[in-house]
Amino acid sequence: MSSRSLWRSVQTQTRRRLAVAETPYRCFSCTRQAQAQPPKPTADEERFTHFGFQNVPESQKESMVKTVFSSVASSYDVMNDMMSLGIHRLWKDHFVRSLNPGSALPSREPAPSGRGWNILDIAGGTGDIAFRMLDHATNINHDAATRVTIADINADMLAEGQKRSLQTPYYNTNRLSFLEGNAQSLPSIPSDSVDLYTVVFGIRNFTDKQAALHEAFRVLKPGGVFACMEFSKVDNALFNAVYKQWSFSAIPLIGQLVAGDRESYQYLVESIEQFPSQEEFRGMIQKAGFLIPGRGFENLTGGIAAIHKGVKPLN
């Protein structure tokens, strides 16, 4: 009985926190960003967007997301492991293997600069995917020309990735570069210049997903591939019930215990809930102009995550 009452109190606490719009952020690392929030919008006609279950002005979402990820940057991997029970590593391995980055065959390009793939990893701050892709290209396809640009909106996440890149053979080579920028507009990246555009567990945090898809379409070469892995909708009703219980009660609790930051993890699960279903998101990719290969998405672990792909057509 006591456990049930504890359970209930946790749940009501969660709800109460939701209702309070401006909860002070408690973790030390994010106090600065929290204080430096932009001023409230004055105009009534400002567009609103989701931030978890809250509706916030579009202008504010960017900084709010930034605050969340600044606060989780250092404990990012530990938290991912605890939330997904380590499965996220398998998903990421599968994602990279299915993309098979790097050319096993000798390139037909005469210029050395044109050889290999030019990969853009959006929202890949900690370098999880980037290092895997470089490893795959080097070790499996023996392609030492493939290069990755890691782009992230959040300087703290990028710093974490740069720190981790010290441990890899790609540190300080021209195969790995970092870029701080917003995926909705990447002016420093020329049009038709990227072979493969990946965004893994990032696109649900974007303020305007469609704009980001259009920008991806712009930077990709004709024939280039947009690949995205994101939390999605579970297709089995029973499994869905269990999964929802886990994500809404356990994950914020783990966040509180491990990272001392409940709100950030509450936001994570709410943003997962708000993300469009597989079919809707496929429609958005199609709307941006991409060709959809086959069914267009692949469910992982019953739909907890899904891999979406799109190919930019030739002219």
Place this chain on the structure above:
Amino acid sequence: MTRPTALLTLTRRGLCHASSPRAALPLAPRTHLRQPQSQIHTTTTRPNNRTSTPRAPQTTSPTPLRLSHSPRTYHSDHHPTQPHDYTNSQTTILSAALHHVPAHGFSRNALTLGARDAGFLDVSVQLLPRGEFDLILFWLASRRGLLRSKVESDGLFSAPTSSTTTNPSGAVRSVDDKIQILLMERLRMNAEVKDQWQDALAVMSLGENIPLSLSELHALADDILNLAGDKSVDASWYSKRMAVAAVYAASDFVMTRDTSAGLRETEEFVARRWADARAVGDKLTGVRECLGFMGSTAVGLGRSWGLKI
């Protein structure tokens, strides 16, 4: 550039046999029979295609190419045809990739080279989610279409007797003979990629690929019987298709190890297996008739004893 384009038209023509029936074939069927390897092999040595005009626009048609499993003359809502919906880009890559099959096998490398030839990037093979299995399926479906077009527009049966049959030319062929001719014709197409075909069979037998491989095999058996003019409407409709499928699958294996000239061993194998299948069929019919006769005798006997049967 003429030869690859010729093969391409040949392939595409085979695919859309229903819509483009009676155009002249660039190569006569007999020529094709005598030089089964030449068409594909010549194309692998041709120079880099990237500098020339990309192939994509000329093969692009407004509607996506549809490779239905069995071309039907009727429509049913309850049993919709399971289509292989390849888009234009997919068809372009796959057609180009077929040229690289003799050298690279049914592999990702062949797909990558095909994508490069078609003006795509290495990464564009993501258009084919099943990878090399898509290439194999495309090969099967396109050769099946080619077989149909050979019969319907090139008069495979009216051509002077090939070595396949012992029938004198001019005589009306029986359904059984036609089935054997079609089986051999189809096997000869696979002989073009004989060295790579065992790998392809291995890929087809992987667990996740078995359902599609079997449905493609069924579609082939269905086509062969349809083209041979089989008119059965009873249970033999099923047993014949199973027999043709079994004979074809077994002969496919034999073909991959056949080194004799003109696939003579395979031909004999097909003839023996088909004779076996017919013998088994005859025996079964005999047993069924015998049992039926005995049953009716028993009923008559019972009635004569006064049982109310």
